[in-house]
Amino acid sequence: MSRGTNCTAYRWMGAHPTEQDGVAGTHFAVWAPNAQEVCVICDRNHWRHGAYYLNSSDSGIWSAFMPEIGPGETYKYSIRTQSGTVIEKADPYAFAQEHPPKTASMVYDISNFQWKDDEWVDRRRQTNWFEQPVSIYEVHLGSWRRPHDGRPYFSYLELADQLIEYVHELGYSHVQLMPISEFPFDGSWGYQATGYFAPTSRYGSPDDFKEFMDRMHQAGIGVLIDWVPAHFPTDGHALGRFDGTALYEHADPRQGFHPDWNTYIYNYGRNEVRNFLLSSARFWCDVYHVDGIRVDAVASMLYLDYSRSHGEWVPNYQGGRENLEAIQFLKDMNTTLHGEFPGILTVAEESTAWQGVSRPVYDGGLGFTMKWDMGWMNDSLRYIRRDPIHRRHHQNELSFRMIYAFHENFVLPLSHDEVVHGKRSLLSQMPGDDWQKFANLRVLYGYQYSTPGKPLLFMGGEFGQWTEWNHDTELDWALLRFEKHDGLRRYIGDLNRVYRDHPALHQLDCEPTGFEWIQADDAANSTYAFARHSKDRRETVIVAINMTPVPREEYRIGVSDPGFYKEILNSDAAIYGGSNLGNAGGVRAERVPMHGREYSVKVVLPPLAVLMLAIQHPEPEADEESA
Template identity: 70%
Template structure:
């Protein structure tokens, strides 16, 4: 393939067309009767195979065939360097489905193009291809003819294992990354390439023990400050970091290192930039015409019309494309709550009820169910994760049981309650014990991910470390407490980049995370602690095998508000596989604190957040303690432990229980 890195892409010189009148040629019928029927039903999830730009050959002449949906346009033509970006010279032909098609000879891999759309008013707008596989580097907005058919994947073993893996019972520790600000080059370039990032991130994830990479949106987007959440290229990895081949290499390399790759995907809304989807053919095509349905007040964006079959086809195909062509292991759907509720962020009179007078967006509900059925049916072993911040029931339940069909859902309640509790001065935590204990009332109603994501460290919220109360030492101890609590509670894990370093400043998408903190005692201790947490989490079945079942969790002590102590059991699939987790949320050491345990024996201290190697004071249990036949907390046996200040310990039974 040609070098098509963002720096090397340039307008190609004009070339003479073999068809003297510069008109497009017919490329024959693109759609079978089955295609047409599926499109009409809104269930065609692979229309990227023929819509957009595809290299082809007609009458022995190589070129590119095009197909674009613009049912209300008067004319559609292909604009390129060769026709001097002049509308009408390479006109496409309309079909009964509102899809304009044609073949442009000699337009090749790497050539830039747009669609010229003449609206009914006579105004001509230049539009990027909604199905483009590659786009120019911002601020340019042209699409690029791109062929990925020669990429050779090396992840066959991974893909076979993935298909057979029950991820619900596996350790999932996601490292959430914004590729543009994880690390910056020092050679004057703005960004690293996908290939460079693959090697750096794989090495780092393996060092730190993360199992999954969760990428913030890699779809093409014009504005860096949107972080990718206002996408204009629903089939194009952003050219900021290289070509589609480069992104495929990124995923392939991660798989060869046994690292899963999930991507953020945004079917909730899209920006209104003039070159993209908004009023694509002069009418509200992808969005609702009524601003009460089609405009999002929070983000100033357009809302997809999920009731329109062509829009459903577009979105279902976008999701399937990333799973199919790039082998991604999962899709995290952003802003699901804004899709589910017609009155989301709207006041009375600013929204339109559904046909039954309710606030539920029934068309979006159907779309989400169809998306999950398609994704899990066509790609066994992948994950779909919902960022859904309300109490909508059954988000992660199967569609056949009335749910939306997601694999998992972010537990925003856990995140908010835990941060609110941790931000309190420890002297006040005694009055807020329920902030932490309440979670277990609903913990197994969904398959939850416990997220400490980018949203918690932006818009003036400060970094997680800076949100912690107390002096310098207490802030680090509190943060280690928070992470220990996250890793030992039921649910899969997600941590945003930089959290493992203990950054003092909140995330800046134009910068990089604070690598300069390496070499400082407390920051190095925190990073080592995260690595050890990941190792413990992965190695102990009790911490991940029953994450989504009440059988994997039991409270021992949750009402000692006077001491702000919590204790619970995490249990694995094997009968005698369990850990005792005890946390002290005050800066006062608790000596000889008695905890009831299920069986006698020696209990090894396998985690202590106050260990000196993490920056703590080394208060602990000298490796472990023996049980005593003293009843406590409803158990016949108990252990007496020393609880470190602002510390969490995990105790594992090591001896065989008595017969």
């Protein structure tokens, strides 16, 4: 473990039920190189140090076989430090942990589950997700829905059945789960994990989570999980000062303590720590068949001076601010996961101008499949929050994004981060009266789905919660009784179906040939128009956006081709809660030059609305030789 890269440490580290000389028991192994003694403590020895000793080794790993201890039994490691103090720690490699606030690890056999998702995994392996309609529904399992029978949470199995039905209804391709690695404090939402190999016991057992994954896959739904290798909490039973010394973290607080979150920072330069994290990333793909990981807080990993003032950080050996060890770790992680699990997605939450986050490692990048476009999110929300009368002065806040739109492979996130800490819900952030708030939100979603990138929306945004997200209660599902909220939910479902059914809207999300501005400078009217093209150029979708509450009755848009342009989506439709202005199913191009094009269409552009018009191009006629 201390030499070279190993991503499968979970196969022998931790607690593994087994037999030895015909006797059933459990083999324990833990890394504590600076300990004087390590014991397993449990009910059988009354949680006292000194009964079940582990054997030391030159590598710093303590291990032993303990007869009679089997699945379902709880335990911890009791460690005598160099100073003689005895501390108790949960198992870093435990496959299960007690339900918080209890903190003991649990022996669990993870080898018996029978998967039925072979067809999904085979299809995933052969899929080029860049060209597929990937739309992501971000979910916090503990507050999506809650039972009304006194229980705090639904189980993984109950959640699977409910999510499958709802996600199918809305047309999402993937769900993204906020961290499900075991964590002690509900208010961290899972972003301060203590169980890097244990799905949280809040919703059931490890096998229950496997069943959740299996059902989702059999229903054709991909599952991404949030994963947090940037930092870990200081809870006494966790990784911090694990054997009495700074083992997983740096000893120097300028390198090993995160002031923003009051957490420890991993020592990525230590081989055993890298292997621990690499093994965890691989574990979720291997053991739980997850379809990818979204890596949280990547920016804090890349820079040694992240959120620090002068004198509060230590430069790298070259004198720079880049965390070279963390960078190498991310490259190793992506290389390993993409090499061993073809078709999985790795997504970076990274908010800086770092180059090549989603470019291959062999091409100098970090190797992620995709990256969250935080610039798109910030610019779009800043613009849409403005009163429409002022938007003419900020036209480039939306158009600027296309300057860099293809530098990375982007996910376009409207995530949980935008509806917490006093920011209010997305609907409440919109300007105007209630009608305008809903119309503005429909415009924002229509823009998100029509501009290049893969859309992500946090739960509750699909039907317009009025209050910001609260992890202590379920979403306000009662709002669906009201027409405007149900209309917004119906709109999201239609957006997903249009996005999925029209290749022009997704096939070239990551290629500049799939996008073409028609006009982005009509600031006087606060309108935009652009074209999206399919890979084979058989389809073009014209997108027109009106960012004011003033309808444009005869708005002319330049197009390159003659023919009939079918109205495939109008966010102002009455079924969504709009005013129902539209184009009677579509418009025909006229030979009237506009916007540098030979033809144009004259449309009714509704107030605060997104309009999508599709034209199918005929197949090119085969020449005589090919015929």
